[in-house]
Amino acid sequence: MITYAICMGLFFSILACSPDPYDKEKENFDVSLLTQSADLQLSGEYEAFVRLNISFLKKAAKMNYKEGKGLCYLNMAGVNVSAGNYEKARYFFGKAEKDLENSEQAYHKAAFYNDYSLYYSHLKLNDKALECNSKAFQYYKQAKKTELTQKLLPRLYVNKGIYEAWKGWMGTSLKCFKKGNELENSAYTNCMVAQYYLFNHKPDSAGMYIAKADEKMISQKTTDVESLWVYYTMGYYYNEVDNSEEAEKALKKALEINIKTRRTYSSHIKEVYKALAELYKKKNDGGKAYFYLKKYMEEERKSDAARFATMNKATEDFISEVKQESDWHKNDLPLFIALSITVLTVSGVYVRKMINGLKQKKNTLKEQTNALKNRVHTKQLEEVTELAKRNDSSFLLKFKELYPGFIKALLEINPDLENSELTFCAMLKLRFSSKEIADYTFVQHRSVQQKKYRIRKRLNIPGETDIYDFFENLTE
Structure with missing residues (x-):
């Protein structure tokens, strides 16, 4: 017994x-x-x-x-x-x-608060993000150890590091990034440590983690979005250490991936454009800097109606499927009705908020764009002026690119003007004095005065009108 x-x-x-x-x-x-x-x-x-x-x-x-x-x-x-x-x-x-x-499953609650912390982080509400992150850690400690909890823990540390960095708590932030990287040791977590050091202007330390991220990207299966983040961080790093060639390669790779994944990670693409604008600005390539700043500005301004229309349509399909499912509990019906109403109203509310936010951004971006336009124009003007001083044969061609309307306006007044006369008018537009024109074109000062007189007659410029003011005010 x-x-x-x-x-x-x-x-x-x-x-x-x-x-x-x-x-x-x-x-x-x-x-x-x-x-x-x-x-x-x-x-x-x-x-x-x-x-x-x-x-x-x-x-x-x-x-x-x-x-x-x-x-x-x-x-x-x-x-x-x-x-x-x-x-x-x-x-x-x-x-x-x-x-x-009312769930007793601690993992699910930890996952909920982790995702909710990311939501608040996107809204720049870092105190709320940290509060949710702390709750996620609390529930994580109560959760049974599984494959899913092992994946969640390093991301809790990395996210905490991000929120603390935004709060200016750099010491604890670094500890969180390193702890997350110790647990996961992926391309993404190495990148986040590198981002920390770049943010704190320590490119040497960042370089070590960039190399590790690159190695992990090759040796491990890395998603498109994580690869994008690696290339974006690489571009950031190489720009910091003045290796513009490698920075350009990395950012262009990030851009390729970004276009592919923009429907679910739309916020990334504008950051890549911005980084490229900064890169070309540093290289003194005003044309490309302006191009990418403009692309960045477009991404900031537009509501991307097509993307939201697709997303909202798919979401409505989700709701429709839920409503038609016969096995659902009847007490869920009020929620489905609320969801349907939300679909109809949320878009309008969201668009209004977007418009208000975009108006504010538009003013800032307009100032940045105008500043860059002026910088590009100044750079081109310097190049054209230098060509004129050297009496370079390409001067008139480059001048036409800078002031296309000017030459057109001259020819409307007198279609018979010769290239030599157009070149002379272009030098007057640049406000070269008679002595400067004589020196640069290797002619006598008196010859320049005679040319001015002939140009007055050819363009019917009144004697009392200052010739420089005439060309300055000519339609461009």
Whole structure:
């Protein structure tokens, strides 16, 4: 009997220690959902991402797995945050919070607060971001150690490092970045340490982590978005150490990837344009600097209606699928109605907020653009002036590029003007004195005076009109 009792005790102990098949099913659900969702989001495939989460949402409903539904809503919130669609993101965070509020699954709550911290970070509300990050850490400590918790922890540290850096807490920020990198040691985490050192003007230290990030990008499977971040950071680094050739290569690679993934990570592309503008400004290439600043300005100003229309349509499909699913609980219906109303109203609210924000940015960007235009014009003017001083044969051609309307206006007054006369007028437009023109063209001062007289007659310039003022005011 004693032996029998011991055997039965061992049997029930084994049963108690064996994993619940339903728990294993939930864990497989979470891993599969999050892995596939991350792959689609990082590759920029928004519609496929939404379809995937619709299918998992249905599956979670059939399983009566609220935490699974919460993860689906978190995914929808996260992709909308990354794309800058903050109003819809907030709605889905609300849905996720309701499904997770009574949950005893600490991992899911940690994931919720981690994603919510990123939302506040995008809105530059760093105190709220840190508050959510702290809650994420609290729930993480209570969570059972799994494959998912191992992936979450380093990102909690990296995100905390970002928020603390924005708060100016550099010492603790670096510790968080290094801890996150120690745990994950990926291209992304090495890049974040490098970003810290670049931000603090320590390019030598940054260089070591840039090299490690490059190595990890080659040796590990790195997503498009993470590769983009590596190349962007490389461009930033090489620009700091005055290696403009390598900086240009890295930023151009980042730009290629950015265009591919912009539908789910739209905020990245303008930063790459801005970095390229800074690079060419440093190289004194005013034309390219202006081009990329203009591209950056366009990205800042436009609402990107096509992208939001696609995203909103896909989101509405998501809502429609949810409403038609017969297995949903009836008490969810008011939420579906609220979601439908939100779809109709949120876009208008969001657009109004966007317009107000863009108006402010527009003024700043307009000032930057005008300053760069003036810089480019000044640079070109210096080049043209130098050509004139050297009596270079390409002077008139370059002058036409700088002042195309000027030559056109002269020929409208007198179509028979010769190139030599146009060149002479161009030098007067640049306000060269008679003595300077004589010196640069190797003629007598008296000859220049005679040319001025002939030009007055050819262009019908009244005797009382100053010839320099005439050319200055001529339509350009």
